[in-house]
Amino acid sequence: MLNTLRSAWPLFFGLCMMMIGNGLQGTLLGVRASIENFPTWMTGLIMSAYYLGFLIGSMTVPKFLARVGHIRVFAALASVASSTVLLHGIFSDPMAWIPVRLVTGFSYAGLYIVVESWLNDSATNKNRGKIMAIYLLINYVGLSTGQLLLNVADPAQMDLFVMTSILVSMALVPISLANRPAPEFKEPETISLKFLYKSSPLGVVSVLQSGFAMGIVFSIAPVYAMATGMSTKDISVFMAVMIIGGVLFQIPVGWLSDRMDRRLLIMANSVLATVLCGLCTILMGDLSALLFGVLVLFGGVTMTIYGLAVAHTNDHVDSSKAVATSATLLLINGAGSCFGPVIATTIMAMMGDEMFFPFVGLTYLLIFLFGIVRVYVRKGVRKEDRGDHVSMPARSSPVFAQIADQDEE
Numbered sequence: 356m357l358n359t360l361r362s363a364w365p366l367f368f369g370l371c372m373m374m375i376g377n378g379l380q381g382t383l384l385g386v387r388a389s390i391e392n393f394p395t396w397m398t399g400l401i402m403s404a405y406y407l408g409f410l411i412g413s414m415t416v417p418k419f420l421a422r423v424g425h426i427r428v429f430a431a432l433a434s435v436a437s438s439t440v441l442l443h444g445i446f447s448d449p450m451a452w453i454p455v456r457l458v459t460g461f462s463y464a465g466l467y468i469v470v471e472s473w474l475n476d477s478a479t480n481k482n483r484g485k486i487m488a489i490y491l492l493i494n495y496v497g498l499s500t501g502q503l504l505l506n507v508a509d510p511a512q513m514d515l516f517v518m519t520s521i522l523v524s525m526a527l528v529p530i531s532l533a534n535r536p537a538p539e540f541k542e543p544e545t546i547s548l549k550f551l552y553k554s555s556p557l558g559v560v561s562v563l564q565s566g567f568a569m570g571i572v573f574s575i576a577p578v579y580a581m582a583t584g585m586s587t588k589d590i591s592v593f594m595a596v597m598i599i600g601g602v603l604f605q606i607p608v609g610w611l612s613d614r615m616d617r618r619l620l621i622m623a624n625s626v627l628a629t630v631l632c633g634l635c636t637i638l639m640g641d642l643s644a645l646l647f648g649v650l651v652l653f654g655g656v657t658m659t660i661y662g663l664a665v666a667h668t669n670d671h672v673d674s675s676k677a678v679a680t681s682a683t684l685l686l687i688n689g690a691g692s693c694f695g696p697v698i699a700t701t702i703m704a705m706m707g708d709e710m711f712f713p714f715v716g717l718t719y720l721l722i723f724l725f726g727i728v729r730v731y732v733r734k735g736v737r738k739e740d741r742g743d744h745v746s747m748p749a750r751s752s753p754v755f756a757q758i759a760d761q762d763e764e
Contacts, residue, residue, distance in 0.1 A: 363477050363486070365529035369429075370470050371493050376522035377463060377750070378501020379515065380440055381405075382594050384456070385577030386510045386587065387443070395578065395708070397449045399700025402574030404453045406692035408460025413686060413752050416465035420472070426531060429469040433527040436462035437520045444516035464752055466526070471754040487746075487758060494748040495602040502595040506588050544679040545753070551668065551683060557729040558668030561621050561722050562684045565661040566691030567698075568628075568718040572597065572657070574696040575703075575711065582708040583639050596647050600654025605746040608659040617667040622726035624656040624663065625719040631656065632716030636709065657719070661688060662747040681756030 381402075388398040419428050439459045443452060474486055508514035552559045576597075580590045611620055631653040638646040665684050672680050695718075703710050748755065 363474060363489075365532075366470050366473050366477075367489060367493055369466075369526040369530045370490070371497050372522045372526035373463070373466055373470070374494055374497025375501045375504065376436075376440075376519045376526070378498040378598075379504045379522070380459075380501070380519045381573055382502055382505055382577045382590065383510055383515050383519065384443060384452075385574065386505070386581055386590060388449070388452075389578050389581035390511050391447050391449075393449045394704065395700045396697070396704045397700075398578055399575065399697040401449060401452045401456050402696035402700075403570070403693050404457040405460035405463075405574070406570055406689060406696075408457035408462075409464045410460075410686065410689040410693060411457075412461035412464025413468070413689065416461075416468050419465070420468070425469050425473060428465060429530055430527055432462040432465040432469075433523055436466065437523040440516050440520045440523065444513045463750075467750070467752040468754050469530075471752055471758060475754060475757040490758065491605065491746055491748055492602075494750070495598055498750075499595045499598040499602075502591045502598065505591040510587060545683040545686065546672075546676060546679045548683070548687065551672075551680065551687075555668040555671040557618055557621065557726055558664045558671070559684070559687060560725050561625075561660060561664035562668070562688050563691040564718055564722050565657070565664060566688035567695040568657065568691075568715050569661070570692030570695030571699040571711075571715055571718075575699055578700075579703075579708055579711040585642070589642055592647065593650065596650045597654030598658075600651035600656075601658030603651070604655030604659050605662075608655075608663065609746055612663055612666055617663055617670070618726055618730055621660060621663050621667065622723050622730075624660050625722040625726065627656045628653065628660075628719035629716040629723065632712040632719070636712040639712075659746075660719075660722070665747055678756045682753035685751065685753045685756065 384401070385398065388401065393401075416428065416432075436459055439455050439462070442455045446452070446455075474490065477486065504518065505515065507518065548559070576594060577590050580593050585593060608620070608624075631649055634649050635646070635653065638649060665681055668684060669677050669680055699711070699714050702714050
């Protein structure tokens with residue numbers, strides 16, 4: 356583990372700064388949008404723009420890497436991401452925030468691609484598991500730390516935007532000065548949506564719905580929390596405990612995934628998520644330990660569905676297509692995230708902010724109901740034919756599929 360950290364610390368440090376900054380920025384924008392009295396539906400458009408930019412970046416940045424190389428692309432996109440953060444604080448017009456947020460998403464997609472492709476180049480069969488473990492740990496710890504930094508300054512002022520800009524800029528320093536050659540980039544292949552759906556309908560639907568719901572939770576939960584009267588401190592904890600739940604559940608859910616029908620586990624997590632959404636709706640009026648305990652469970656069962664769905668889908672495709680399958684599923688997940696915030700905020704604008712958790716719960720209920728249909732239509736995969744479960748990070752690019760690949764090339 357120490358050797359892995361020593362050899363790849365510039366990448367891990369850069370990733371850590373990115374995740375802290377991204378975690379802080381996402382929640383900060385939701386809170387600031389509420390302070391500025393942006394219409395709820397407009398906030399949804401702003402948040403969806405990030406995921407749209409991320410999706411576009413995931414498909415186009417690899418072409419830039421082939422032309423100018425990793426370090427130049429990372430430097431350019433880190434500078435853009437750092438600058439766009441400040442624009443949110445300078446301009447309080449929601450129409451200005453939409454294109455700025457789209458460019459931010461594009462930039463972060465490119466940053467993830469550079470870091471992940473570099474890590475993939477460092478990965479061997481001996482250290483791949485360690486790199487994955489460190490990557491996931493930094494991913495979740497960075498996101499949760501970013502939430503807590505919301506308490507450092509007043510979100511109505513410019514300070515937190517400046518702090519986020521500094522964090523993203525700091526990610527650039529060690530990677531730019533790293534004394535190591537940039538890797539040869541191999542763009543991950545993808546598979547057609549039609550082929551994947553025919554191979555595993557439940558896997559594709561679960562990936563899409565998971566992205567849809569997680570896009571809502573990460574983007575709109577701070578807006579909803581503000582509407583219920585939460586303080587900045589409460590909102591930061593509200594967001595952080597869900598992410599912590601996602602961390603705590605990764606290992607036990609992965610263990611179960613390798614020992615039982617993954618469809619049943621997807622269905623169990625989905626129906627639990629629906630029930631927990633109902634409990635959150637009831638408990639939101641009282642900021643008790645019980646509410647935060649429920650949020651930990653909610654984060655745990657929801658943030659593991661994506662990894663389960665990817666593993667289930669890979670059980671139904673040839674092992675030689677595992678990387679392409681995972682890369683395509685990441686894009687499908689991102690597409691779901693594009694639509695989630697704008698649809699959720701439209702519903703909330705029409706029916707009230709209290710529809711936040713019921714709408715998210717409905718998303719997971721649909722996965723459960725579709726799972727029931729699939730269990731009756733198709734037999735489960737035999738244990739000996741199932742692949743290993745791989746925990747998936749909350750946010751990543753299609754290149755992550757190459758890191759997760761267990762086969763030596």
